[in-house]
Amino acid sequence: NAGVMQNPRHLVRRRGQEARLRCSPMKGHSHVYWYRQLPEEGLKFMVYLQKENIIDESGMPKERFSAEFPKEGPSILRIQQVVRGDSAAYFCASSLNLQGDPATNEKLFFGSGTQLSVL
Amino acid sequence: DAKTTQPNSMESNEEEPVHLPCNHSTISGTDYIHWYRQLPSQGPEYVIHGLTSNVNNRMASLAIAEDRKSSTLILHRATLRDAAVYYCILRAQPQGAQKLVFGQGTRLTINP
Numbered sequence: 001n002a003g004v005m006q007n008p009r010h011l012v013r014r015r016g017q018e019a020r021l022r023c024s025p026m027k028g029h030s031h032v033y034w035y036r037q038l039p040e041e042g043l044k045f046m047v048y049l050q051k052e053n054i055i056d057e058s059g060m061p062k063e064r065f066s067a068e069f070p071k072e073g074p075s076i077l078r079i080q081q082v083v084r085g086d087s088a089a090y091f092c093a094s095s096l097n098l099q100g101d102p103a104t105n106e107k108l109f110f111g112s113g114t115q116l117s118v119l
Numbered sequence: 120d121a122k123t124t125q126p127n128s129m130e131s132n133e134e135e136p137v138h139l140p141c142n143h144s145t146i147s148g149t150d151y152i153h154w155y156r157q158l159p160s161q162g163p164e165y166v167i168h169g170l171t172s173n174v175n176n177r178m179a180s181l182a183i184a185e186d187r188k189s190s191t192l193i194l195h196r197a198t199l200r201d202a203a204v205y206y207c208i209l210r211a212q213p214q215g216a217q218k219l220v221f222g223q224g225t226r227l228t229i230n231p
Contacts, residue, residue: 110162
């Protein structure tokens with residue numbers, strides 16, 4: 001069972017371009033989470049999605065950022081008109097979401113991340 | 120999510136036990152205590168979790184205080200590969216899938 005797959009591993013963009021980050025959850029997982037980690041800082045939650053639904057986007061900047069998790073295909077985090085401050089590692093995680101099951105208690109499985117560099 | 124407090128950094132020697140503390144004085148009765156770690160240049164990985172009783176798995180042990188206001192992650196025999204940032208996180212249960220809220224964690228250094 002492959003783990004959470006993120007691509008690309010490294011992404012370089014110039015200011016003003018668009019960045020698209022992809023995340024394929026573990027097989028059978030229907031919940032996806034995106035986190036951002038700035039250099040030398042902790043992980044900050046951005047958005048939590050279920051198939052075709054955004055559940056919690058409280059950590060997502062209001063402008064330029066969007067996320068989707070379609071019925072088919074990977075979850076996409078899209079950053080429009082990137083700026084230097086968007087340079088960071090972006091991590092995706094997935095979970096099974098077996099509500100009320102203490103054995104799993106919604107363990108999150110993380111990918112290796114996408115390192116975005118904005119020139 | 121309730122707040123946790125961890126030391127910023129700790130240091131230990133290879134092949135010795137490591138005890139990583141976490142304070143969570145405002146924990147509620149339904150909060151599970153989760154530990155994740157992040158190795159350099161990698162995403163976080165699950166280590167262990169518990170509610171009231173001490174827990175053991177192949178990676179570590181979790182000792183939970185009787186009043187649940189603190190817990191300790193125990194690495195029984197540290198290796199160089201255990202050098203990472205360790206995060207102690209509280210998760211409310213059962214409330215469905217929720218985000219993990221990461222604090223600053225403890226940066227663990229292992230000396231050869």
